[in-house]
Amino acid sequence: MVESSTHHQTRGRDVAAEEALRRRKIAHEMRAAREKLTSSTGLERSFDYELLRLFAQYRIGAALPLFGLAAAVAALAGLWVPLEPVLIWLGQAVATTGLPVALAHRFLRQEESSVSLPRWRRIFILSELLQGAGWAPIVLLLVKTDTPVVYGFVLFVTLMVAAVTATLSATVRLAVYAGIAPLALALVFAVASAAQRMDTLLLALMSVSAQLFFVLLAHRLYSSAVATLHSRAEKDALFAELEQAKANSDEARRRAEEANLAKSRFLATMSHELRTPLNAILGFSEVMKNEVFGPHASPSYKDYSGDIHASGQHLLTLINEILDLSRIEAGRYELNEEALRLSHVVEDARHMLNLRAKAKNQTVKEVVDPSLPRLWADERAVRQIVLNILSNAIKFTPQGGEITIKVGWTGSGGQYVSVRDNGPGIPDEEIPVVMSSFGRGSWALKTAEQGSGLGLPIVKGLVDLHGGTFQLKSKPREGTEAIVTFPASRVMDALPPVDDIRAA
Known part of the structure; x- marks a missing residue:
């Protein structure tokens, strides 16, 4: 809703600018014609x-x-x-x-x-x-x-x-x-x-x-x-x-900065205002769902409590994703870099989502190069990257499908993570749509598991912060492959050695 209104406002400003330019041109032509006649x-x-x-x-x-x-x-x-x-x-x-x-x-x-x-x-x-x-x-x-x-x-x-x-x-x-x-x-x-x-x-x-x-x-x-x-x-x-165009550009930039500041203030305020009641909703709904204080008089109440808890979890996830994307777009996402093994992060993410894959009778395969050294990156960001692309694969792969996770070397000396599925795939013209904020493809609109449309934009933003690249390859009825590449400068073996003064 916010995106739609912003789009209409931007489009309205563009139309107004074009109309003003057209009027100035007509006025100039009329003045020139009048001067020529006289x-x-x-x-x-x-x-x-x-x-x-x-x-x-x-x-x-x-x-x-x-x-x-x-x-x-x-x-x-x-x-x-x-x-x-x-x-x-x-x-x-x-x-x-x-x-x-x-x-x-x-x-x-x-x-x-x-x-x-x-x-x-x-x-x-x-x-x-x-x-x-x-x-x-x-x-x-x-x-x-x-x-x-x-x-x-x-x-x-x-x-x-x-x-x-x-x-x-x-x-x-x-x-x-x-x-x-x-x-x-x-x-x-x-x-x-x-x-x-x-x-x-x-x-x-x-x-x-x-x-x-x-x-x-x-x-x-x-x-x-x-x-x-x-x-x-x-x-x-x-x-x-x-x-005139520069003046219009400066004015548009000023308005955009004001809108961005207002958005940041709104998100900072609403995140606190929404999370406070959400914590209470999640806590009490979990107590009711688990029947901590005794069984419900009606079994339907337990199902209702589960629905309330699931809806609260979904809303909390959506709020967190919006805040993460806003921080990335504003350039305020700080990386806490440390040495980590990409294969371990992938294994943890696969373990966390294993129950969801089993519920759909899906097979998850791993192909990991054991010679990979450590990677200098933000573990939380890398974990979120892997979780997002893997959860997307599980979400859109049908019952009994197969998902393959690959971790290895790139041709330039970096490291990559690839998640490939045999789902319905994405048409070429819809790839820019699913890569945009709140964008969803036609298949996502048909399925019951509809997300917020922020997973892939967050992945791209976090990968860009690490200096890497994110690529989405897909063909209808053949499947989709998401490839995340980290540059060679982040591979620990590629970093210059540090002299140990004490050893000297």
Whole structure:
């Protein structure tokens, strides 16, 4: 009953956690869809802001190189163009190049929640248009000269400006077009004014082709930036889910520890409260059963007294098993280790259960290796292990069945105890059930001798405390074999010798 309620509570918590996770996911998807519908780029607001922030940072970082490039172009242009128009163009280029930098600083100083993204996107596009317009006049000034080397210089300037614009403005796609368009228009005007010159046509063709290439490159850079933002958002969401899962795990562990503490207190209290009246029930029922103070007036009273005594013994055994399993699971079962012979413990257990085997006309055989040395273990725990697996064999072996007990060496130098019967056996899918607490197989449910379902879990817990292994092998209609193995480190001959100082 306790296990069932605990299972339902655990299952309820799992369902609640899954429902909360589903609701958070739906809320996140709805928020993302709402932001995409209200966004001019089709992305979430956080993505739009991050793209604008990258644009501003790139512009601020490239300010000094652009100023240096403008000064270098002006210095070289002064070789072919009069100084006055070159200086006017340089002032114009510096002003239009500094405008996006100033705007970027202003954008970054604002809080994210208060930023109007569409407005700032338009501002950045306009600033790029002005910057491109500031660089375009140098193309017109240089093309007017008749020096052939100037055309190569014009091609260099247009390529540099287009490359810088494409890389710096890639996160705002319209800004790329706005920055490159004035240069393209200047080239078209230059070609139109000197259409009869083949070198001008080639210059325009090469420059426009390069600008188209840089536009395609800007699209690739934009896609890469968006993909990076998506990956980072997924990583952040994963980290958030991991933190939430860790918080849920910590909370579940805290509740489990509280439940375990409450269980321990309950068992400690109830063991005392139940054992006290049970001792009286067992004592008085035994007196009545044995008719110590004289025969009963009715023979049925003696049978009733025997039933009361047997029921009390069963209840006391169940309480002891629950307490033992609780101590094992809580890690509070202390081993009182000493040197013992495994064969002697098995012989004592067989002798204790011999009457039960004879009552069912069962044959119990022993195959013991006489060369086994002593074992370093807890005698009470080993005795309980052997009693549990042997009593299970007797319980589920039919009338006239055969039980074989083997004690010997393992391949790794340890020792083992094997109890095999020719009972009905256990299907493979039911072995995990019978190994769990309060678990019983289908055959156990059909028989009259139903136990508490704690015998095998206690065996496994005690074997684990000794560092050994417990294995259950069974086939339907062929029988069951329970194998308990103790490691070689617990065999006395395998322990290192202790020097006798007095003998020395």
